[in-house]
Amino acid sequence: METLEQIAAxxxxxxxxxxxSVETNPAVRAQSSLVVGRxxxxxxxxxxxxxxxxxxxYCSNVTGVDWLDATLKEKVRVKRVVDGAxxxxxxxxERRRPGYLEAAYHLYxxxxxxxxxxxxxxxxxxxxDTRLASLTPIWRSAEFQEREAFDLFGxxxxxxxxxxxxxxxxGFADFPMRKDYVEPDDYEYEPTPHDAVLEKARRHYxxxxxx
Amino acid sequence: xxxxxPATADAESIAALSTxxxxxxxxxxxxxxxxxxxxxxxxxxxxxxAESDEGELLEVSIGPHHPSTHGVFRMDVALDGERVRQLxxxxxxxxxxHEKLGESCSYLGSIPYTDRLDYFCSLTNNWAYxxxxxxxxxxxxxxxxxxxxxxxxxxxxxxxxxxxVGFLVHDMGAMGTPLMYAFREREKILDLFESLTGARMMxxxxxxxxxxxxxxxxxxxxxxxxxxxxxxxxxxxxxLLNENEILLARTQGIGVLSPELAVNAGVTGPMLRASGxxxxxxxxxxxxxxxxxxFRVPLGDHGDxxxxxxxxxxxxxxxxxxxxxxxxxxxxxxxxxxxxxxxGFRPKAGEAxxxxxxxxxxxxxxxxxxxxxxxxxxxxxxxxxxxxxILEDMCLGHTLADAVVxxxxxxxxxxxxxx
Amino acid sequence: xxxxxxxELSKQGVFTTTLQELYNxxxxxxxxxxxxxxxxxxxxxxxxxMSRWDIARFGAEVFRPSxxxxxxxxxxxxxxxxxxxxxxxLYNQMPEPKYVIxxxxxxxxxxxxxxxxxxxxxxxxxxxxxxxxxxxxxKPEALLHGIMKLQEKIAAQPLTGDGRPRHLQADAxxxxxxPAYGPYDLTPAKNETLWRPAALxxxxxA
Numbered sequence: 001m002e003t004l005e006q007i008a009a010x011x012x013x014x015x016x017x018x019x020x021s022v023e024t025n026p027a028v029r030a031q032s033s034l035v036v037g038r039x040x041x042x043x044x045x046x047x048x049x050x051x052x053x054x055x056x057x058y059c060s061n062v063t064g065v066d067w068l069d070a071t072l073k074e075k076v077r078v079k080r081v082v083d084g085a086x087x088x089x090x091x092x093x094e095r096r097r098p099g100y101l102e103a104a105y106h107l108y109x110x111x112x113x114x115x116x117x118x119x120x121x122x123x124x125x126x127x128x129d130t131r132l133a134s135l136t137p138i139w140r141s142a143e144f145q146e147r148e149a150f151d152l153f154g155x156x157x158x159x160x161x162x163x164x165x166x167x168x169x170x171g172f173a174d175f176p177m178r179k180d181y182v183e184p185d186d187y188e189y190e191p192t193p194h195d196a197v198l199e200k201a202r203r204h205y206x207x208x209x210x211x
Numbered sequence: 212x213x214x215x216x217p218a219t220a221d222a223e224s225i226a227a228l229s230t231x232x233x234x235x236x237x238x239x240x241x242x243x244x245x246x247x248x249x250x251x252x253x254x255x256x257x258x259x260x261a262e263s264d265e266g267e268l269l270e271v272s273i274g275p276h277h278p279s280t281h282g283v284f285r286m287d288v289a290l291d292g293e294r295v296r297q298l299x300x301x302x303x304x305x306x307x308x309h310e311k312l313g314e315s316c317s318y319l320g321s322i323p324y325t326d327r328l329d330y331f332c333s334l335t336n337n338w339a340y341x342x343x344x345x346x347x348x349x350x351x352x353x354x355x356x357x358x359x360x361x362x363x364x365x366x367x368x369x370x371x372x373x374x375x376v377g378f379l380v381h382d383m384g385a386m387g388t389p390l391m392y393a394f395r396e397r398e399k400i401l402d403l404f405e406s407l408t409g410a411r412m413m414x415x416x417x418x419x420x421x422x423x424x425x426x427x428x429x430x431x432x433x434x435x436x437x438x439x440x441x442x443x444x445x446x447x448x449x450x451l452l453n454e455n456e457i458l459l460a461r462t463q464g465i466g467v468l469s470p471e472l473a474v475n476a477g478v479t480g481p482m483l484r485a486s487g488x489x490x491x492x493x494x495x496x497x498x499x500x501x502x503x504x505x506f507r508v509p510l511g512d513h514g515d516x517x518x519x520x521x522x523x524x525x526x527x528x529x530x531x532x533x534x535x536x537x538x539x540x541x542x543x544x545x546x547x548x549x550x551x552x553x554x555g556f557r558p559k560a561g562e563a564x565x566x567x568x569x570x571x572x573x574x575x576x577x578x579x580x581x582x583x584x585x586x587x588x589x590x591x592x593x594x595x596x597x598x599x600x601i602l603e604d605m606c607l608g609h610t611l612a613d614a615v616v617x618x619x620x621x622x623x624x625x626x627x628x629x630x
Numbered sequence: 631x632x633x634x635x636x637x638e639l640s641k642q643g644v645f646t647t648t649l650q651e652l653y654n655x656x657x658x659x660x661x662x663x664x665x666x667x668x669x670x671x672x673x674x675x676x677x678x679x680m681s682r683w684d685i686a687r688f689g690a691e692v693f694r695p696s697x698x699x700x701x702x703x704x705x706x707x708x709x710x711x712x713x714x715x716x717x718x719x720l721y722n723q724m725p726e727p728k729y730v731i732x733x734x735x736x737x738x739x740x741x742x743x744x745x746x747x748x749x750x751x752x753x754x755x756x757x758x759x760x761x762x763x764x765x766x767x768x769k770p771e772a773l774l775h776g777i778m779k780l781q782e783k784i785a786a787q788p789l790t791g792d793g794r795p796r797h798l799q800a801d802a803x804x805x806x807x808x809p810a811y812g813p814y815d816l817t818p819a820k821n822e823t824l825w826r827p828a829a830l831x832x833x834x835x836a
Binding site for chain 3: 167168169170171172173174176181183184186187188189190191194196197200204
């Protein structure tokens with residue numbers, strides 16, 4: 001398989017106006033991912049599936065990821081003049097990253113037996129604009145998995161043929177896999193050595209000293 | 212017979228009792244029936260309903276409590292007579308929040324949860340998970356542990372396929388006998404698992420960098436005896452089923468899945484290979500030590516239910532080859548990398564997707580680490596969930612009874628479908 | 631009847647019994663379970679009905695697909711909030727006398743999945759459970775032991791008086807309210823008349 005940079009270059013040549021960037025994965029170098037904008041995701045997906053040298057005909061895994069607002073600390077090298085001599089310092093710069101939802105697609109080629117290529121789309125934010133392009137028209141295997149990402153993360157896939165809740169019931173109002181989801185408090189007191197459960201049950205203890 | 216009441220009178224009286232679905236066979240356009248007593252009625256649309264191609268559709272919700280849906284699976288079916296015109300699977304009745312729980316416990320703590328994904332195949336689930344973690348952290352596995360993994364996974368494959376075939380023919384009406392044969396062999400495998408891991412079903416045996424413990428004394432001999440007896444059992448099973456008239460009539464040409472659709476819909480495992488696509492992760496990814504074992508990948512010609520049944524039988528025979536060789540060549544050595552750190556394990560930030568050929572198809576785990584003791588994102592790619600995508604396509608036009616058999620041949624386990 | 635007299639009579643070939651014993655003997659010897667599996671425990675339930683364990687020895691091998699024909703509901707597996715209304719409805723459809731076994735940690739308390747947002751923390755929030763079988767999953771032996779315990783329980787039920795079973799009390803409920811899906815949780819979250827959480831007992835209370 002070609003490197004991700006080569007594929008990105010081919011995409012840029014084939015799909016006009018596309019913004020495809022490579023994001024390196026520090027743990028597994030071979031599983032770095034390609035980030036595309038939602039406006040061009042469908043065209044990029046079609047290119048990846050149909051291009052002879054790539055032929056990613058099999059979309060294995062589709063999933064959502066929730067990234068909260070975060071403050072990223074980055075180490076930057078800056079040059080400063082101290083006592084008349086220029087010296088290099090390492091400084092920690094804080095950068096605010098607004099939260100977003102992300103859909104990751106793991107693509108393989110059954111015909112050419114290579115992969116994975118990880119395609120990512122990112123929403124504008126976590127609250128109002130959570131739309132992404134559905135890739136179900138390209139790969140049927142995304143149908144239920146995109147529904148699941150809609151159900152659990154609240155990512156709205158435009159162009160999906162049947163976007164309904166899939167795992168939770170229809171009247172459910174929340175998106176439980178989001179990181180800021182608060183589960184219903186139905187823990188009552190019980191004698192348990194399970195710390196996490198005990199902690200949740202403790203809220204139902206009678207107030208010390210009352211009565 | 213001359214003093215018997217005329218057939219038409221009988222027909223009227225019965226038609227008066229019926230709710231309207233049955234109407235007397237008096238339509239002028241049909242030829243007169245040859246034997247009046249045998250075929251008085253045929254099902255016609257209710258009077259007043261416009262005759263369309265589809266007639267009036269009957270909507271039936273099958274499940275979540277239904278004896279033949281392999282757990283709490285539900286299908287909303289629209290029927291035209293007996294024919295399926297629409298079929299929408301409804302999930303979520305066993306949604307146990309694996310992914311949320313996986314994100315709230317440590318890497319080690321998630322292994323017991325993976326047992327309960329596909330509760331027939333706990334060991335292959337373990338393997339897929341530890342493989343992903345090993346990828347994420349770059350851990351190596353000792354050779355003996357790899358052999359133990361192959362042995363455990365192939366035993367699991369035999370176990371799963373046996374039970375699947377038992378349940379499949381159970382769905383066709385063979386109540387009891389084949390399922391009992393399958394469970395008899397399953398108990399032998401579970402005895403092996405119990406002596407190896409301490410638990411029958413929820414084995415919790417693999418660890419990052421190896422396996423939890425070594426074999427108990429005498430295990431290889433017992434396993435060898437089971438493996439040696441497997442072909443004889445399979446011969447018996449095949450003699451019982453392969454050419455059974457009912458099984459042939461219920462499965463051949465039923466639920467055909469074309470290879471193009473199978474690939475596009477992400478179908479994996481025996482179902483994909485029954486459609487003739489040669490894609491077995493044991494050969495493609497060569498994870499573990501599968502490149503050391505010569506075995507063949509059985510492929511189907513037609514992609515119908517019979518091929519899906521037969522593929523499983525043939526895969527058990529291939530598993531037998533792998534097992535024989537692995538038990539013979541099992542090397543000595545440690546079963547876990549001594550440098551592997553299980554408790555307080557914190558892989559560096561990054562992500563990894565690891566997948567194996569589970570008995571039901573491609574089982575993948577997608578882990579994102581942010582450097583903390585818990586995974587930031589823990590995703591299970593369940594094979595039987597994705598394989599259900601094309602259930603409707605396979606069932607359309609077949610009868611409802613066939614839809615049940617087609618579902619049986621997909622091989623689903625709800626613990627994995629809903630997670 | 632005096633035990634000595636009964637023993638003496640039986641030596642003479644005269645067997646005596648009471649209506650209660652006969653009635654309970656009949657009830658306990660053919661408990662037909664509902665063919666109802668939820669999750670992992672259901673596989674062990676099936677295993678218990680297969681040749682090695684042979685649940686037929688206890689008269690309980692007739693797994694009925696329809697709740698109308700069943701006496702015993704074995705809640706075998708995790709009850710999710712999405713499934714809980716169906717479980718209660720199935721129970722309501724069973725004819726009296728009926729019994730419930732909560733098989734496995736999940737059905738008892740949510741088990742390993744207790745902290746899941748969609749997992750009911752024990753089926754006894756909605757149904758009157760007669761017997762709990764711990765384990766994850768319980769081995770088939772444990773299920774058989776549970777069935778034997780249930781038979782003992784049935785045999786010990788008096789037909790008259792305060793301790794008589796529910797189906798002989800005209801005013802006892804045979805059906806329980808089915809919870810509805812709410813926007814965040816089931817409503818109600820538990821059946822208050824049936825289940826109350828364990829009270830916290832404090833030692834050295836002032």
